[in-house]
Amino acid sequence: MHSHRSSLGTLLHHVHVSGPLSRAELGERMGVNRSTVLALTSELVAAGLVREEPPTGVTRAGRPSLVVRPESERVFVIAFDVAVDRLTAARVGLGGQILDRRSAARSRAGADLETVVRQLAGMGRELIAAVPAGSMCAGLGAAYCGMIRPGDGMVRYGPEMGWVDQAFGAELARALGLGLPVAVGNEAHLGALAEFERGAGRGSPDLVYLHGDVGVGGGILVGGKLLGGDAGYGCEVGHMLVNPTDGRPCLCGSRGCLEAETGEYALLAAAGRAGTDPERNAGLGRDAVGQAGAEIGWEAVRAVVRDAAGGDRDAAAAVAEIGDWLGIGVANLINLFNPAVVIFGGMLRDVYGAAAPQVSARIARHAMPVSRERAKLRVSELAGDATLIGAADLGFAALLNDPLSPSRTPRLTAGIRR
Amino acid sequence: MHSHRSSLGTLLHHVHVSGPLSRAELGERMGVNRSTVLALTSELVAAGLVREEPPTGVTRAGRPSLVVRPESERVFVIAFDVAVDRLTAARVGLGGQILDRRSAARSRAGADLETVVRQLAGMGRELIAAVPAGSMCAGLGAAYCGMIRPGDGMVRYGPEMGWVDQAFGAELARALGLGLPVAVGNEAHLGALAEFERGAGRGSPDLVYLHGDVGVGGGILVGGKLLGGDAGYGCEVGHMLVNPTDGRPCLCGSRGCLEAETGEYALLAAAGRAGTDPERNAGLGRDAVGQAGAEIGWEAVRAVVRDAAGGDRDAAAAVAEIGDWLGIGVANLINLFNPAVVIFGGMLRDVYGAAAPQVSARIARHAMPVSRERAKLRVSELAGDATLIGAADLGFAALLNDPLSPSRTPRLTAGIRR
Structure with a gap:
């Protein structure tokens, strides 16, 4: 059986x-x-x-x-994505198509668990209400920008949102009230898995995926499996110390972490753009950033990249500086993991697009020739949807593991309104 | 079957x-x-x-x-260990006991393939000649201080000995003439596996083993398996860049690699001891080191550690400086791998013994609390024999995989002199 x-x-x-x-x-x-x-x-x-x-x-001789x-229209999951600046929920069909989507910008201030769960659950209910008759909900999955305890979806640490030990998975399941658990994973872990299944990592069971979302996260596959480590908290690429001498401050409390040198704050600060000091975003000063009115987030990163291409010398210098640090981080990862491919996702997709020469130069200088001789550098193919698709796959996991489980049958029609 | x-x-x-x-x-x-x-x-x-x-x-009621x-005395492998300063060969019995051993100091100069293979083969023949009647040779394994191509034991890169693409496994097998292949692995990879099976890593399928042997190597287990990566060249911990600003030169050609900051040359230079400049050891100047008559190698490292404990301020400062860099490296590895245990082997066993406070302080500062909360720090239990025992296990692998293979029977008695 x-x-x-x-x-x-x-x-x-x-x-x-x-x-x-x-x-x-x-x-x-x-x-x-x-x-x-x-x-x-x-x-x-x-x-x-x-x-x-x-x-x-296709027309061929003989019986085709x-x-x-x-059944992509009929069998779906609800997938959630909690990024630093944006909440997203989507109905994703079997096969990975995004059938319906809701999203909302999120202020970097006021990121308490209750607020986030309320917003996500509202989106989820809207999506469920719009489901065609006869559809089956196979599960619920969520991506979160922090360290997640396997099993129960507890956010152990989410520095960008200031969360420590918040019962995100359980609370979101309760607020949705569908009688289904919410499977939660780290956004970069899920992005890595999604790129392996459907994106730039297809056919490469040993890969490194780097995800820029204000900070920098990593998802690393070893032999086709996510590197979990002893308790599921591996892949913390963003807090690899790369600049111990005069590192920029990091939201984690250290300085010189890869995300402190290559994340959004570093890029905007290097480009001399305002409202971007992570120290002002930490602790009591957290509210200051959004309120200062400075452009932040993905659009701000893209603006620097665009201005650099357009001849803005400060922007170009900032991109080059961040590319240097990114290259050091990638060189280290190539030495450690000998990956077939390194994939740049989220905001790093844009940063790498502009800073590829610096990244490649650092790899040539610091990665062992034997370790890098077959390593390819790619940008995410799923782009902005990598983490959401990864969350959907997490939601589909139980169905794919045992499609006809008797214990699932009641769940499949649960929560569907006609 | x-x-x-x-x-x-x-x-x-x-x-x-x-x-x-x-x-x-x-x-x-x-x-x-x-x-x-x-x-x-x-x-x-x-x-x-x-x-x-x-x-x-044991006395118990009932039939025990x-x-x-x-059959440890009867079934054996010949294991070889090529370290930077020492060649070792041993007859190792089933069960992991070292039954007989030959070793020789090796000059850092003149490390060509032919010389090394000739010395090792000579030791191997001596060991075989002394084997008791009726013994069975189950295989041949070797540990080498460099990057090894899986499958054929080609040394792709051994910076300490200046080797690039040397057919070490094939040449050693040919020189031994036993009709058996030599399975070759990187010394730190094999040390990691040995500590997992029999040492400080027992019961910890997610572990990091760091091996000091002039340079610094790493063996990382993920879910009980050695992290190989795309082509078997993962775990190059020693060339993780930790000091990009004013790093010491590394034999690999870069600067500021973990091994450049924590290896033997760094410790001796920091302690102000002579004959220890890696640049003099590179290229044409390679011969200069040994010939200068300065104390080098494991004994020199132990002398610094001993002097530091005895109140030598230069030695103590050197140990603390190296401990700081070692701690940064370990913090990065904890963030990336969430290991249950980090094991210090080879010369790093001695260095960690003296620099544990610096290592722990850096981990506390730079590793995520969630990533480090369960990570233990240990010294190698197999100590100087970790890599040799790992090489022996590599030699036993075919026997353990299929103990009664008909294709092995002829091999079992091959090469045995009565």
């Missing part, structure tokens, strides 16, 4: 990640024969998880192999 | 790592019943790999469970 269940999950995972596949392709990928694919598909069709249909756009397509 | 073979290997691995175990203990560890243990043991006894005997030193003991 276990093997049969796991085969059902494997087939569903293939169409979830790759989209419609013919029975022949499925058989080849899974190493099973056609009759097994047929039997597995029939069960998944009966459960309403996939459907079979003739292939589109039917394609197995995920 | 596969499952049966793998059970034979599992049983043999248990007694190899833990020493004599009762049938009852084996059954419990393997989750199989007594009759299965009995059957597996009988096959291994017949193959001459284990024997059964009454337990020693026989203990299964590895």
Whole structure:
């Protein structure tokens, strides 16, 4: 039974990640024969998880192999993404399509658990209310910009929002009231997994994903698995000390961390733009940043990058300086992880786009030739949606693990309003 | 059949790592019943790999469970260890006991492949010549102080010895002429695995092992497996850049690498001791170091540590300075890997013993509280033998993977002189 269940999950995972596949392709990928694919598909069709249909756009001699397509409109998760400046919720269909989305800018001030949960739950309820009749909610997933305790979604530490030991997963599940748990992961961890499944990391089970979201997070896959470490708190790339001599202050209380040297505050400060001192954002002074009226966030980062390209010397110098530190961090990660690919996501997608020469020069200088000889540098293919798609995949995990679990059937229709 | 073979290997691995175990203990560890243990043991006894005997030193009511003991005197590997200053070869019995050993100091000058292989092969032949009648050579393993290509034991890069792309494994196997391949691994990788199996890392599948051998190497286990990365070149901890501002020169050509700041040259230079400038050791000046007559190597490191404890202010300052950099490196590794334990091996065992306060202070300052809350700091339990025991385990790997492989039987008696 276990093997049969796991085969059902494997087939569903293939169409979830790759989209419609013919029975022949499925058989080849899974190493099973056609009759097994047929039997597995029939069960998944009966459960309403996939459907079979003739292939589109291909004419061939002989009877075409039917394609197995995920029921993307019918089977969905609600995915949440808590970034420093923005809250997002989306209905994501089996197959990874974003079917519906709500988002709201968030002030960097007033980031208490209750407020954030209330806003997210409101968005979630709106999405659920708009669901077509007959849909099935397979799960709930959330990405958060901080360190997450595996198992219960407790935020152990979220320096950008000032959170320590906040029961985010449990509170969001309670506020949603769907009778479903919310699976929570660190945003960069989830972004790494999403890029591995569907983005710039496809086919590269050893990869490093760097995510810029005011600070800098990391998600590192070792042999296709997220590097968790002893208790699930590995990959804290952003707090790798790269500048011990005259480092910029970091929200974590240290100085010279990779995120202090390459994050939004560093870039804006280096470019001489206002309202960007992280010390003013820490502790009592936290409210000062947003209120000062200075441009902050992703748009501010993009403005520096754009101005640098347009000939602004201060902006260009800032991009080069940040690129130098980013390159040092990446060189260290290449030495430690010998990754097949390093992926720049979130704001770092923009920063790397402008600072690639500095990054590459530092890698050439500080990474061992043997460690870097096959390492590719890429920008996120999922771009702004990497963390949200990763959260959705977290929500789908239980379904993909055991698609026909009897304990899930009641859940599948829970919370659906007609 | 596969499952049966793998059970034979599992049983043999248990007694190899833990020493004599009762049938009852084996059954419990393997989750199989007594009759299965009995059957597996009988096959291994017949193959001459284990024997059964009454337990020693325990008196109990009822018939005592026989203990299964590895045939440590009879089944052996030859293990080699190429450190910067010393070549070692040992006959190591099943169970991990060092039964016989040869070693020779090595000059830092004149480290060409041919010379090293000739010396090692000579030691190996001496060890083989002294083997008791009826013994079985199960394999050959070697630890090397550099980056090793998996599969063929090619040294891709060994900066301390100036090696690039040297066919070490193949040449050593050829020189030994036993008809057996030599499995080669990086010394710190093998030390990490040995400490996990038998030392300070027992029970900690997520660990970081740091090995001081002039330079600094690292072996990192993630979920019980060595972090290899895309091509097997992960764990290059020693070339993590920690001091980008005014770093000491490193043999790799960069400056401010962890090994440049915490290795032997850094400690001796900081203590004001002579003949220790790595730039003089690089390129044409390489011969200068040994010839200058200055004390170098492990004894020189221990002398600084001893003098620091004895009140020598220069030595104490040097230890503190190196401890600071070591702490920064360890803090970074804790942030990245969330290890259960960090183990200091080789020369770093001595350095950490003296500089623990600096190391701990840096970890407290630069590692995330959530990442470090459960991380323990330990010194190597296998001490000077960690890398040699790791090399032996590499030599035993094929036997433990498939103890009764028909293709191995001829090998088992190969090369044995009576």
